Amino acid sequence: MALRTPDQYIESLRDGRVVYYRGRRIPDVTAHPFFRVAIDHAVIDYRLAEEPRHRALAVARDPESGEEISRYYVIPQGVDDLRKRSELIAVATRAGGTMVTLIKEIGTDALFALHALSSQMDKALATKVHDRVRAFYRHCARNDLALAVAQSDPKGDRSLRPSEQEHPDYYLRIVERRKDGIVVRGAKVHTSVSVNSNELIVLPTRAMEEQDKDYAVAFAVPLNSPGLRMITSVYSQHREAREEADYPLSSKHRMLETLTIFDDVFVPWERVFLDGQWQFAGPLALGFVDFHRFTAVSYKLPLLALLTGSALLMADYNGVSRAGHVREKIAWLVSYEETVRGLLATAAQQCSPVVPGVVAPSRLYTNLAKLRFAEHYHQALAYVQDIAGGLLVTAPGDEDLANPDTAADIQHYLGGRKGVSARDRLRAIRMISDLTASEFGGYHAVLAMHAEGSIEAEKLAIAREYNMKAAVAYAKEMAGIE
Numbered sequence: 321m322a323l324r325t326p327d328q329y330i331e332s333l334r335d336g337r338v339v340y341y342r343g344r345r346i347p348d349v350t351a352h353p354f355f356r357v358a359i360d361h362a363v364i365d366y367r368l369a370e371e372p373r374h375r376a377l378a379v380a381r382d383p384e385s386g387e388e389i390s391r392y393y394v395i396p397q398g399v400d401d402l403r404k405r406s407e408l409i410a411v412a413t414r415a416g417g418t419m420v421t422l423i424k425e426i427g428t429d430a431l432f433a434l435h436a437l438s439s440q441m442d443k444a445l446a447t448k449v450h451d452r453v454r455a456f457y458r459h460c461a462r463n464d465l466a467l468a469v470a471q472s473d474p475k476g477d478r479s480l481r482p483s484e485q486e487h488p489d490y491y492l493r494i495v496e497r498r499k500d501g502i503v504v505r506g507a508k509v510h511t512s513v514s515v516n517s518n519e520l521i522v523l524p525t526r527a528m529e530e531q532d533k534d535y536a537v538a539f540a541v542p543l544n545s546p547g548l549r550m551i552t553s554v555y556s557q558h559r560e561a562r563e564e565a566d567y568p569l570s571s572k573h574r575m576l577e578t579l580t581i582f583d584d585v586f587v588p589w590e591r592v593f594l595d596g597q598w599q600f601a602g603p604l605a606l607g608f609v610d611f612h613r614f615t616a617v618s619y620k621l622p623l624l625a626l627l628t629g630s631a632l633l634m635a636d637y638n639g640v641s642r643a644g645h646v647r648e649k650i651a652w653l654v655s656y657e658e659t660v661r662g663l664l665a666t667a668a669q670q671c672s673p674v675v676p677g678v679v680a681p682s683r684l685y686t687n688l689a690k691l692r693f694a695e696h697y698h699q700a701l702a703y704v705q706d707i708a709g710g711l712l713v714t715a716p717g718d719e720d721l722a723n724p725d726t727a728a729d730i731q732h733y734l735g736g737r738k739g740v741s742a743r744d745r746l747r748a749i750r751m752i753s754d755l756t757a758s759e760f761g762g763y764h765a766v767l768a769m770h771a772e773g774s775i776e777a778e779k780l781a782i783a784r785e786y787n788m789k790a791a792v793a794y795a796k797e798m799a800g801i802e
């Protein structure tokens with residue numbers, strides 16, 4: 321099968337999947353206006369592949385069959401593959417009003433990690449998992465599928481291992497091994513794009529020990545599998561189409577997460593990638609994160625560029641571009657954006673093979689980029705909001721500007737420096753309000769903090785990668801210590 325059209329993608333979501341939202345079962349996500357925003361947002365990935373100016377970036381050739389496949393599915397073999405992947409993610413995110421589309425990005429991150437892990441595991445334990453991973457990868461690439469990844473477990477008491485928890489279901493586990501496959505029970509949390517993907521890849525979230533071996537499980541299932549239930553987050557508000565002018569980003573772009581329940585879901589062996597090999601749970605969790613944090617920083621860059629652009633635009637509109645403190649804040653925003661960009665480029669440049677035929681970006685530089693982004697995001701919001709002013713939350717809406725009773729007042733009082741109309745200034749303010757102060761802005765702020773792993777997880781990865789022995793040896797040498 322060739323690349324899918326946007327309509328084929330949308331049609332594929334009408335498959336009887338079990339989705340709940342605000343206390344009700346949603347029989348068809350494609351027909352529900354709230355879900356439809358998330359689906360139309362995800363369509364960007366399919367649309368880009370059809371647009372002549374993006375086609376060369378979005379479409380590649382399958383090296384085995386020669387068929388056209390989405391570039392997201394290209395297994396990175398060198399710097400150029402990583403750069404193009406990163407560029408495609410950034411282009412899609414820009415088209416998505418700073419919201420990542422994610423329906424192919426996260427799933428391919430998992431597939432790359434599974435390629436590497438299964439090769440290593442087959443070698444160490446004489447398992448035969450690599451062929452299963454390859455078959456599933458081909459199925460996804462050739463059918464141009466949308467994929468979600470469920471890695472995060474509910475985790476209960478974070479200080480305890482899976483097998484030590486108050487009840488056995490705080491981490492997803494195998495409850496039955498049958499001749500034809502396994503049965504899994506439990507839940508995953510924060511599962512992005514599950515309501516609008518075709519397949520769900522499930523990975524362990526942490527390293528395991530022998531007593532946790534039933535929790536060391538990885539597999540893939542279609543999202544309409546019997547026993548799979550999704551309960552959708554209520555965080556994002558539903559915007560009416562008429563609110564587009566007031567909420568230019570969130571009225572068109574949305575990503576949805578679910579609490580994803582596995583009520584004794586059956587998985588046939590050909591879709592099981594880890595089945596009790598507890599020693600490989602940690603390496604798989606980490607291997608996925610190596611690719612996924614690189615994806616993450618790739619989709620953060622359009623967001624940072626928009627924050628910098630917003631600060632510059634509002635400084636100009638408000639006539640404060642030359643003020644010392646404003647210049648300082650803009651210099652900070654530029655250096656923040658460009659530092660993250662530079663670290664990401666270095667992560668691609670310093671990639672290395674994990675197994676023959678698969679390279680991963682540098683773990684050190686990917687985590688440095690992600691940490692730099694996450695630790696400073698709220699400061700960047702503060703600077704942009706400072707420069708933009710309080711109208712971010714006090715401005716009248718577009719309908720007031722359209723009403724002849726109020727339009728003249730708004731135009732008279734809410735203009736900016738000479739030559740800047742109230743209409744343009746309010747447009748800029750509404751976009752920045754949506755980006756930084758609406759629930760869309762709040763979502764981005766929590767996404768920055770937690771998605772792809774919390775700040776402490778990045779610090780841990782950086783500390784592990786840094787050559788501390790060499791640093792200590794150098795200090796000793798300088799101090800004249802034997």
Ligand SMILES: Cc1cc2nc3c(=O)[nH]c(=O)nc-3n(C[C@H](O)[C@H](O)[C@H](O)COP(=O)(O)OP(=O)(O)OC[C@H]3O[C@@H](n4cnc5c(N)ncnc54)[C@H](O)[C@@H]3O)c2cc1C
Binds near residue numbers: 475512771773774775
């Ligand atoms: C918008 C969004 C989308 C997401 N999408 C996905 C997705 O598609 N798939 C997926 O699998 N996951 C997804 N995630 C999950 C994300 O990876 C987690 O939120 C992240 O790993 C943090 O886990 P948590 O939310 O359980 O927070 P916690 O782990 O509870 O973290 C809260 C605090 O506790 C600290 N902490 C936790 N455990 C310990 C410990 N043992 N010792 C000391 N301190 C600890 C953390 O450092 C942090 O400071 C998403 C998250 C968000 C916000």
